Amino acid sequence: MSSSRASTWNKLGDAAYAKSEKVSADLVALTYGSFVREIIKDFEEPDQVNKELEKLGYNIGIRLIEDFLAKSGISNCSSFEESAEIISRVAFKMFLGIRATVSNWNSEHNSCSIIFDENPLAEYVELPPEYTHSLFYSNLLCGVIRGALEMVQIIVECEFVKDQLRGDDTNEINIRFKEMLQEQVPWNDEE
Amino acid sequence: MAITFVIVSPQDQLLYEATFPPVSQTDETAHLREFILFASLDILEQVVWSTRDFYLKAIDRFNDQIIYGLVTASSVRLLLVSDGKSEEAVKNFLQEAYELYVKLALNPFFEPCKPILSTSFHERIQKLGKKYFV
Numbered sequence A: 001m002s003s004s005r006a007s008t009w010n011k012l013g014d015a016a017y018a019k020s021e022k023v024s025a026d027l028v029a030l031t032y033g034s035f036v037r038e039i040i041k042d043f044e045e046p047d048q049v050n051k052e053l054e055k056l057g058y059n060i061g062i063r064l065i066e067d068f069l070a071k072s073g074i075s076n077c078s079s080f081e082e083s084a085e086i087i088s089r090v091a092f093k094m095f096l097g098i099r100a101t102v103s104n105w106n107s108e109h110n111s112c113s114i115i116f117d118e119n120p121l122a123e124y125v126e127l128p129p130e131y132t133h134s135l136f137y138s139n140l141l142c143g144v145i146r147g148a149l150e151m152v153q154i155i156v157e158c159e160f161v162k163d164q165l166r167g168d169d170t171n172e173i174n175i176r177f178k179e180m181l182q183e184q185v186p187w188n189d190e191e
Numbered sequence B: 001m002a003i004t005f006v007i008v009s010p011q012d013q014l015l016y017e018a019t020f021p022p023v024s025q026t027d028e029t030a031h032l033r034e035f036i037l038f039a040s041l042d043i044l045e046q047v048v049w050s051t052r053d054f055y056l057k058a059i060d061r062f063n064d065q066i067i068y069g070l071v072t073a074s075s076v077r078l079l080l081v082s083d084g085k086s087e088e089a090v091k092n093f094l095q096e097a098y099e100l101y102v103k104l105a106l107n108p109f110f111e112p113c114k115p116i117l118s119t120s121f122h123e124r125i126q127k128l129g130k131k132y133f134v
Helices: A003-019 A025-043 A046-072 A080-096 A140-151 B028-047 B087-105 B119-133
Strands: A101-103 A111-116 A154-162 A171-180 B003-008 B014-020 B055-062 B065-071 B077-082
Touching: A003 A046, A003 A080, A025 A046, A046 A080, A046 A140, A080 A101, A080 A111, A080 A140, A140 A154, A140 A171, B003 B028, B003 B087, B003 B119, B014 B028, B014 B119, B028 B055, B028 B065, B028 B077, B055 B087, B065 B087, B077 B087, B087 B119
Parallel strands: none
Antiparallel strands: A101 A111, A111 A171, A154 A171, B003 B014, B003 B077, B055 B065, B065 B077
């Protein structure tokens, strides 16, 4: 990844962040917090809660991508690698105010990790002991990434591998490329 | 004698207790200090109307033991009993402990008026105690 493009993306991210409307970080953190609590109350099983959070994020993602592409000034991405860089440098900055880094590419270049040290969603949060090994508190983000990419024909799988709330040194979301949806030609009914 | 710090809920339940330096459970004076602290709650009720500050300074004494209090906006009481530690240190300790409590209360998994079991809160309070009293 050339450094000049990386810095262009950083600038785009900063510009989009500067332009976007801000809300109090506490408001977001506390709203999300009570939200997660409600879901835990409803579903009880941490695995199920993770799934629900992901689904929720997915529904955000498929809408958010439109906003992102309209306001960020990003034109089309040529590869999965580029998409990952843009998510971490532009999208994370634009919506969360943090910059993430992409690393841990595997040899086939179809899986990577987005790493970020600061997580505005998890501000003030301390997981109760019964959840520290099962709940991914910010699993919403995985869903957002999956949903957003699906709308631009990229099918991925996303999951948290490291979470500071579990005592890890950083937050890491793994993204695995699955397939590229082909734009389909409408079925020809004249034949 | 050691210093004891407690957090009491608006319904007078004990939410949290810490001693500096940490003492064993069998310490005889621990009961006495607890007793003194709870006895001072009635006086605190009166003192709280005499000032607009959260920090209430020394509210009560028992022999050479002085009880200091701080009442939060939601009338959670932070009390500390000591034998003549500097007033300034106590004030700073209570104010910083209050800040820690606020942070704790913002945790979405925090339940108001339930005993505080958070280990990180406990560690931070112990650190604070070391900073001011040891």
